[in-house]
Amino acid sequence: MSGEGATRPLAIICGGGAFPLEVARAAAATGASPFLVGLVGASDPGVEAFPHVWLHLGQVGKLFAELAARGIAEVALVGALTRPEFADLRFDWGALKRAPELAKAFRGGDNRLLSGIAAVFEGEGFKVVGAHEIAPQLVASLGALGARVAPASAEMDIQTGAATIAALSPFDAGQGVVVAEGRILAIEAAEGTDAMLARVAEMRASRRLKMTGPAGVFVKAPKRGQDLRLDMPAIGPRTIAAAIEAQLLGIAVVAGSVLIAERESTLRAADAAGLFITGFVP
Amino acid sequence: MSGEGATRPLAIICGGGAFPLEVARAAAATGASPFLVGLVGASDPGVEAFPHVWLHLGQVGKLFAELAARGIAEVALVGALTRPEFADLRFDWGALKRAPELAKAFRGGDNRLLSGIAAVFEGEGFKVVGAHEIAPQLVASLGALGARVAPASAEMDIQTGAATIAALSPFDAGQGVVVAEGRILAIEAAEGTDAMLARVAEMRASRRLKMTGPAGVFVKAPKRGQDLRLDMPAIGPRTIAAAIEAQLLGIAVVAGSVLIAERESTLRAADAAGLFITGFVP
Numbered sequence: 001m002s003g004e005g006a007t008r009p010l011a012i013i014c015g016g017g018a019f020p021l022e023v024a025r026a027a028a029a030t031g032a033s034p035f036l037v038g039l040v041g042a043s044d045p046g047v048e049a050f051p052h053v054w055l056h057l058g059q060v061g062k063l064f065a066e067l068a069a070r071g072i073a074e075v076a077l078v079g080a081l082t083r084p085e086f087a088d089l090r091f092d093w094g095a096l097k098r099a100p101e102l103a104k105a106f107r108g109g110d111n112r113l114l115s116g117i118a119a120v121f122e123g124e125g126f127k128v129v130g131a132h133e134i135a136p137q138l139v140a141s142l143g144a145l146g147a148r149v150a151p152a153s154a155e156m157d158i159q160t161g162a163a164t165i166a167a168l169s170p171f172d173a174g175q176g177v178v179v180a181e182g183r184i185l186a187i188e189a190a191e192g193t194d195a196m197l198a199r200v201a202e203m204r205a206s207r208r209l210k211m212t213g214p215a216g217v218f219v220k221a222p223k224r225g226q227d228l229r230l231d232m233p234a235i236g237p238r239t240i241a242a243a244i245e246a247q248l249l250g251i252a253v254v255a256g257s258v259l260i261a262e263r264e265s266t267l268r269a270a271d272a273a274g275l276f277i278t279g280f281v282p
Numbered sequence: 283m284s285g286e287g288a289t290r291p292l293a294i295i296c297g298g299g300a301f302p303l304e305v306a307r308a309a310a311a312t313g314a315s316p317f318l319v320g321l322v323g324a325s326d327p328g329v330e331a332f333p334h335v336w337l338h339l340g341q342v343g344k345l346f347a348e349l350a351a352r353g354i355a356e357v358a359l360v361g362a363l364t365r366p367e368f369a370d371l372r373f374d375w376g377a378l379k380r381a382p383e384l385a386k387a388f389r390g391g392d393n394r395l396l397s398g399i400a401a402v403f404e405g406e407g408f409k410v411v412g413a414h415e416i417a418p419q420l421v422a423s424l425g426a427l428g429a430r431v432a433p434a435s436a437e438m439d440i441q442t443g444a445a446t447i448a449a450l451s452p453f454d455a456g457q458g459v460v461v462a463e464g465r466i467l468a469i470e471a472a473e474g475t476d477a478m479l480a481r482v483a484e485m486r487a488s489r490r491l492k493m494t495g496p497a498g499v500f501v502k503a504p505k506r507g508q509d510l511r512l513d514m515p516a517i518g519p520r521t522i523a524a525a526i527e528a529q530l531l532g533i534a535v536v537a538g539s540v541l542i543a544e545r546e547s548t549l550r551a552a553d554a555a556g557l558f559i560t561g562f563v564p
Contacts, residue, residue, distance in 0.1 A: 160453065167449040171442065173466035184455035187469040190491060191481055199473055199481070209472060 009072040010134060011035045014043040015079025019131075019234070019261050021046045023078050026135030034134070035070055037063065041088075042081065060102075061094015064124060075126045076134055077117070077230060114230040130229035131259060138263060140279040142255040146267040148276040150250055154217050156182065158252040161219025162282035169224035175233050178248070180216030185209065193220070193235075197242035204247055214249045214274070221254045221282060228257060235277075236261035240269040250276030291354040292416060293317045296325040297361025301413075301516070301543050303328045305360050308417030316416070317352055319345065323370075324363060342384075343376015346406060357408045358416055359399065359512060380405075396512040412511035413541060420545060422561040424537040428549040430558040432532055436499050438464065440534040443501025444564035451506035457515050460528070462498030467491065475502070475517075479524035486529055496531045496556070503536040503564060510539060517559075518543035522551040532558030 010027065012034050014020035021044060024034045028050075038047040038054045047054075053066050067075070089095075095102065098120055105116020118128045132139045144150065150158070157179040164184060168174035176188035178200050185203070188196040197218060203209040220233050235253060243251055251270070253260075256279075260266055270277050292309065294316050296302035303326060306316045310332075320329040320336045329336075335348050349357070371377075377384060380402055387398020400410045414421045426432065432440070439461040446466060450456035458470040460482050467485070470478040479500060485491040504515050517535060525533055533552070535542075538561075542548055552559050 164450070164453050164455070167453070168446065168466075168469075171446050171449070171466050173446070173469065177471075183472065184450075184453050185472045187450075187455065187471045189459075189469045190465065190467045191485060192490075195481070199477070203473060208474075 009033070009035065009070055010074045010076070010129075011037055011067055011070075011072045012134075013037045013075060013077045014039065014047050015077070015081040016042050016044070017079050018044060018046070020044070020079040021049070022261065023076070023131045023135045023138065024050055026138055030135070030137070032134060035067075035072060037066070039081075043079075056090040058089035058091045058095050060098060060120075061092040064094055067126070073125070073127060074129050074134075075121050076129050076131060077114070078131050115227060118227075118230055128229055130232060132228060132232055132256075138259050138261070140253045140255050140258045140260055140277075142279045142281065145260065145277040145279060146275075147271040148250070148274060150217075150252065150276045150278040154249060154252070154276075157217045158219055158278075158280055159282070160184070161217060161252065162221050162254070162280070165219065165221045166224055166282070172223065175223060176218060176220045178216050178218050178246070180209075180211065185216055193218075194238060194242050197239070197246045197248075200246035200248070201242070211247075214247050216246070216248045218243055218246075218248055218251045219253075220251070220258055222257050232259050233257065234259040234261050235266065237266050237269055240266055240273070240275065243275055244269075244273045248275065250278065252278050252280050254282055255279030291315070291317065291352055292356045292358070292411075293319055293349055293352075293354045294416075295319045295357060295359045296321065296329050297359070297363040298324050298326070299361050300326060300328070302326070302361040303331070304543065305358070305413045305417045305420065306332055308420055312417070312419070314416060317349075317354060319348070321363075325361075338372040340371035340373045340377050342380060342402075343374040346376055349408070355407070355409060356411050356416075357403050358411050358413060359396070360413050397509060400509075400512055410511055412514060414510060414514055414538075420541050420543070422535045422537050422540045422542055422559075424561045424563065427542065427559040427561060428557070429553040430532070430556060432499075432534065432558045432560040436531060436534070436558075439499045440501055440560075440562050441564070442466070443499060443534065444503050444536070444562070447501065447503045448506055448564065454505065457505060458500060458502045460498050460500050460530070462493065467498060475500075476520060476524050479521070479528045479530075482528035482530075483524070493529075496529050498528070498530045500525055500528070500530055500533045501535075502533070502540055504539050514541050515539065516541040516543050517548065519548050519551055522548055522555070522557065525557055526551075526555045530557065532560065534560050534562050536564055537561030 010032050027034045036047040036050045036052040040056050121128050161177045161179045164177045173189045176193050178185040186196045186200050292314050309316045318329040318332045318334040322338050383402050403410050443459045443461045446459045455471045458475050460467040468478045468482050
């Protein structure tokens, strides 16, 4: 490890799944020395491959002490965190001191929980950074990401999808839509991306959608004003599998604003299926 | 039959299903004397309970001759029409004379097909009217339609749903959304209302949506600029059954712009389930 990032002290608070580890590896590859905070019952045991500490949810005082002891000033919250049950939290003195702030964060929806927790860190003088800032190589770039280039004929559908997501932004709904030749086939709300793509596959199988051959583009974009540090849209191998089932032409993501998880296997799966993945500017 | 409508000559071109007959009965109840045009292979045999003629799709010359013979100047297109296969059409001389206009209508999507056909009627001097104009008693009025009144707490969700549909209007998507306490749970696109409500039921059953008890409102509204004469949103008994499965609090429809099919049994089913149905102004 070398370069100016080599000594930059950075903590990654790890949610569930393999993605926090992927971000940690990518950060290390760019010269950073990430310190991982594993959450008991949530994080992958793989955090132990890095300098790390295990904490229970609620051990807020201990967390800040661990970070201070290492001179860490930057913190990233990475990976899925299912909303914990209040009864499972182990509040230490550091948590009790900050109880009013934490209680406020818990009262809203998931976005508010995340931004409330980020505010607690910021109140302690930490800088909260996003996965895309510490691991920029995981972020979609502009243009073809895999072997296949998006055909010019898909451009209109991509822009229609982006405009639809933008129109839905004030309602905090829809990071994803499927568009085929100007027609909106599906719009994502609480069901999530995989279920939305499965719906398109089902509509094709049942001939509710009478299309033959690959058709349609899955467009993924953050909502306007979405805090990318806390909740960045992502695609991964499961997205590709679902897009293949739906017989799409390809996937379009906003360049610089969408993460590609397990990038190599994701792009390889898309290439094998003849699916394009493209980064675009809305 | 009496009143000024008694002699108003009116033709109803009947698509599939029972709804054209319901409109015909409702029109007759207001004093009109509807003449029904049954389409071979599409319309319900019940058209024979009214003065009627059976025609094959494509017998355009014969259609206009039948209407002229009866001094009919107003025409309504009512009920579902699956896009016919070109090979199934039996063009007569009257159709061939209008071939360029008909070909133009056939080239676009379903909305364009409808408005193209309406334009052909208008070009012949007919007035095209909507089901809501000849059977206004089938249209949702303002306020509670059934026994249960929408609680004041639902008002915000109803307006959020209406605003979401309005925002989607430029993209020709979404006549329906489900909103629960400010959160958009589902947005309708090509799958249709029943599938969207089934999705909410599934999300609740699988605990993807962690709600207990009745929650959420299904909001149905026409798209901005939608031609209500040709394609008016409608709810009916199946909508109620699906809303019950989804454990909704109620259904909100735009007053004056949404039809209630099989009104009596629809409202009775909603009442029995404790579901509100309300007409609102967006």
